[in-house]
Amino acid sequence: MGVRFLRQSGLGRPALTRCALAALPLAAGLALRLWMLKIVFEVAGDGLLYGALAKNLLRHGRYAFTGTGGALIPTLIRLPGYPLFLALCFRLFGMENYYAACCVQIALDLAGCLLLADFARRIAPPPIQGKAALAALWLAALCPFTASYAALPLTETPTLFTLALGLWAMARFRDDPGWTYALCFTFAVCGCALLRPDGALAAVAFAPALVMALPPEKIAHAKLLRMACACALLALAPFAAWTVRNWKTFHVFEPLVPRLANDPGEAAHPGWEKWVKTWCLDYISTYQIYWNVPGSAFAVGDLPRRAFDSPAQQAEVAALANEYEDNGEDLSPGLDARFAALAGQRISAHPLRYHLWLPLGRLADMALRPRVDNLPIDLDWWIYAHHHAETEFSWAYAALSALYLALGIAGLCLRPRFAWALAAYILLRAAVLAFTVAAPETRYTLEWFPMLFALGGVAVAAAAGMLMPRNSMS
Numbered sequence: 001m002g003v004r005f006l007r008q009s010g011l012g013r014p015a016l017t018r019c020a021l022a023a024l025p026l027a028a029g030l031a032l033r034l035w036m037l038k039i040v041f042e043v044a045g046d047g048l049l050y051g052a053l054a055k056n057l058l059r060h061g062r063y064a065f066t067g068t069g070g071a072l073i074p075t076l077i078r079l080p081g082y083p084l085f086l087a088l089c090f091r092l093f094g095m096e097n098y099y100a101a102c103c104v105q106i107a108l109d110l111a112g113c114l115l116l117a118d119f120a121r122r123i124a125p126p127p128i129q130g131k132a133a134l135a136a137l138w139l140a141a142l143c144p145f146t147a148s149y150a151a152l153p154l155t156e157t158p159t160l161f162t163l164a165l166g167l168w169a170m171a172r173f174r175d176d177p178g179w180t181y182a183l184c185f186t187f188a189v190c191g192c193a194l195l196r197p198d199g200a201l202a203a204v205a206f207a208p209a210l211v212m213a214l215p216p217e218k219i220a221h222a223k224l225l226r227m228a229c230a231c232a233l234l235a236l237a238p239f240a241a242w243t244v245r246n247w248k249t250f251h252v253f254e255p256l257v258p259r260l261a262n263d264p265g266e267a268a269h270p271g272w273e274k275w276v277k278t279w280c281l282d283y284i285s286t287y288q289i290y291w292n293v294p295g296s297a298f299a300v301g302d303l304p305r306r307a308f309d310s311p312a313q314q315a316e317v318a319a320l321a322n323e324y325e326d327n328g329e330d331l332s333p334g335l336d337a338r339f340a341a342l343a344g345q346r347i348s349a350h351p352l353r354y355h356l357w358l359p360l361g362r363l364a365d366m367a368l369r370p371r372v373d374n375l376p377i378d379l380d381w382w383i384y385a386h387h388h389a390e391t392e393f394s395w396a397y398a399a400l401s402a403l404y405l406a407l408g409i410a411g412l413c414l415r416p417r418f419a420w421a422l423a424a425y426i427l428l429r430a431a432v433l434a435f436t437v438a439a440p441e442t443r444y445t446l447e448w449f450p451m452l453f454a455l456g457g458v459a460v461a462a463a464a465g466m467l468m469p470r471n472s473m474s
Contacts, residue, residue: 021134022117026110029141033106036144037151040374043098047153049078054086055095063245074249077261080242081194082155098153105157109150112164113140116450119164120457122171123416128461135464136457145371145401146449152374155195156446162192163450166202170210170418177219179227185210186231194238197256198447201428203235209421259436269294269331271340277438278346278354279307281361283369284379286439293324294331309346316342359434366433366445367405370397373442404452411455414462422451 043051049065056064056072063080064072086101093100120136121129140146149156166188173181189206192199211224239255246254250264262268276290281304288302300318308314320342324335331339347354370381372394378387381394408426412419426448433444 022114022137025134025138025141026113029110029113029147030106032142032144033109033147033150036148037099037102037106040148041099041102041151042374043153046155047098050082050086050153050155051096051098053078053080053083054090057083057087058090058095075263076246076250076252076254077257077263079194079197079257081191081196082158084194085158086153101153102151105150108161109146109157110141112161112450113137113453115164115168116140116453117457119167119171120454122175123418123454124458124461125416128458128465131461131464132457134457135460136453139404139407139456139460140450140453143404143449143453144397145446148371148374149443149446154443156443159192159195159199159447160450162188162195162199163202163447166192166206167418167450167454170206170421173210174214174417177214177224177227182210182227182231183234186235190235190238193256198429198432200256201425201432205421205425205428209418267331267333269336269339271336271338271343272331273438275339275343275346277358278343279304279358280439281306281358282365283373283440283442286441287379290439293329295329297321297325297329309349313342313346362437362440363430363434366437366440366442367430367448368398368402369440369442370394371401371442371446372397404449404456407456407459408448408452409455410459411452411457414458416455416458419455422455426451 052065053063053075056062056066060072062072062074063083064074067073086098089101089104090097114137117133117137117140121133124132146157146160149160166185169181169185169188173185185206189199189203192202211228214224243253243255246252252264258268260268260270260273272293280286280290285304289298292298298321300314300321303317308317320335320338324331327335370377372381377390377394380386381390384391412423429445429447433440437444
């Protein structure tokens with residue numbers, strides 16, 4: 001695939017020039033990711049959880065955390081895809097070698113850039129295919145948002161790679177409907193869902209596009225049906241095994257992970273979650289409040305004004321916060337029920353705010369907020385008087401993110417091949433994020449970017465074609 005891309009990315013240029021055209025963005029992308037590895041590499045939070053699962057898989061053959069006294073505690077709060085990836089890296093490069101795992105992620109990320117470049121070439125109109133591939137490669141290789149996550153032991157980079165592989169296999173299957181590309185697509189969408197539960201959206205959006213409007217002369221319907229059944233069984237097999245394991249271990253039916261990421265028997269706090277959804281709108285609230293409860297104190301003064309509809313509500317929240325601290329910073333069932341009752345009052349008083357405006361606001365925050373969460377930037381980056389440079393950098397990041405979105409929308413408007421499937425994935429993910437996420441994080445919209453790279457490449461190529469003389473395109 002890489003050789004074919006190199007051959008077709010230039011328009012009548014010598015072979016050496018064509019190779020250089022692809023090598024330049026890849027080299028620049030590698031330099032960017034190595035720099036990100038130097039400044040943002042960190043093992044914390046979810047990375048440690050995944051690493052703990054990976055270590056116990058290797059040492060004990062158990063999907064479990066290590067408890068007091070070395071006891072193994074089975075869990076189902078994380079899907080097994082990324083722990084298996086880390087376990088393979090630990091086996092190859094040494095136990096707890098997260099740095100090596102991130103180096104592997106950098107290689108995967110750059111491979112994904114090439115896959116997306118070839119995908120862009122295949123969906124673009126013939127006159128601009130080469131330019132679309134090259135533009136998509138530059139957009140993907142130099143994107144700092146995806147590059148920064150390659151330097152962290154988290155699920156984002158492998159997920160982006162599986163999305164790129166799925167898109168590429170989808171386009172290749174349409175051109176050459178054989179078992180090779182069908183199995184590549186199956187591996188991609190299955191891997192995507194094993195990494196993150198919302199990864200199943202890739203199959204929902206892309207599988208219909210894989211077969212719809214496929215010319216009958218390219219493949220017999222009987223063969224297509226056999227391939228579809230075989231691939232569906234292969235894709236479902238890991239989740240069947242995971243479901244059986246969860247039933248045997250916990251006696252619950254769980255084919256993915258619980259919505260609140262809690263093990264059976266572990267305390268959940270639906271009342272607190274519901275109350276947070278009545279006011280939480282931006283990442284600073286996620287960081288200062290949502291992540292700290294239970295287990296740490298939360299200051300009522302850190303809550304935004306929209307968390308209260310009246311002075312009486314503010315006083316009630318203050319009383320709940322005091323009781324929470326007196327209770328050892330633990331959300332008891334009684335406290336959780338009172339948060340649920342307070343949430344019910346707020347929802348009854350303002351149903352549109354809860355069911356529509358706040359979900360759309362959280363989605364806008366995840367899509368448009370400067371993607372500086374894993375950079376050493378203050379949470380209140382917008383207060384220019386506090387830090388001139390950080391504010392200017394953050395606004396530049398926001399503008400760059402908006403540019404990628406604009407290019408993606410422009411590419412959709414040109415209606416390339418599979419445009420409806422790409423739009424379907426973006427819209428499905430937007431809906432899931434808007435109406436299920438209580439506390440926004442910009443990384444949740446990172447999975448849009450493979451589509452934005454490919455569509456943006458088409459848009460840039462089309463714009464360049466309109467600006468260039470007609471004879472230069474021949």
